[in-house]
Amino acid sequence: MSPTDPYRHHPGLRDKIRPAEDSYFRNLDMAEFDRRVAEAGMPEDWRTPDAVREARRHEVLEGRFDRDLWVFAFGSLMWDPAMEFAEVLRGRTDAYERRFCLVDTGGRGSAEHPALQLAIDDVTGAGRGCDGLAFRIEADKIDHETFVLFRREMISHAYRPVWLQLDTVIGRIEALAFAADHSSDRIDTTIPIAEQARMIAKAEGMLGSNAEYLTETRERLALLDLDDPYITDLCTRVAALRAAGTAP
DSSP: OOTTOTTSSOGGGTTTSOOGGGOTTTTOOHHHHHHHHHHTTOOTTOSOOHHHHHHHHHHHTTTOTTSOEEEEESSGGGTOOOSOOSEEEEEEESSEEEEEEEEESSSSOOSSSOEEEEEEEEOOSSOOOEEEEEEEEOGGGHHHHHHHHHHHHTSSTTEEEEEEEEEETTEEEEEEEEEEOTTSTTBOOOOOHHHHHHHHHHOEETTEEHHHHHHHHHHHHHHTTOOOHHHHHHHHHHHHHHHTTSOO
8 A cells, every 4th residue: 555545544434535625615605605504594793704713723823834734533524524635544532522512503403403513522530532533734735724624613613723632553643623612602511412312313404414414423433443432322312313203
């Protein structure tokens, strides 16, 4: 296998990750996106101004534009990173855990049936940790690739950029990730798991259903021979609700 093959460490992921050029998020038409979000009932000021987001990107990456960058994926970035990458690794952090705690009334949900999207949150006590994927962006591509990344992950006030130490097959690496920002009113970590399942079972938005997002997450973890008990539990609960006809 070629030393320049991005999938050399995990060949089973080949053809399982959407190419950057095929991603909806790669060349996002913000005017069209704003129009669709407005139709979904989101307020006009729902997203972070472009200049503010760009200033934050440069602040976070200050002094790092001249070296390769690892980005940690724990949710939809695992199958649709929208970035051009030179290498992908399975990675794990014990400092954060995956949670459906980001309330979404546009992308995967609506004002009537809010969705829940994933964030990673600080582990308190005996946490689960979090397994996912790390993508390596080459230094000469960092500026544009992180522009695409921040436009997607920091489009509104919900995440905060963090630097993680990840354990991988090539040793420990440092990676950029996006964790729950508890100063945002879109982050709610108090929702019981039964209510999480009910919300996920019902919600659907312009990017698809919340249940599909949950199922995709489980399937991507399965490709890595991983089972997140929290995700498995939610999948079982959501499937039961939908089978019982308590969700559309």
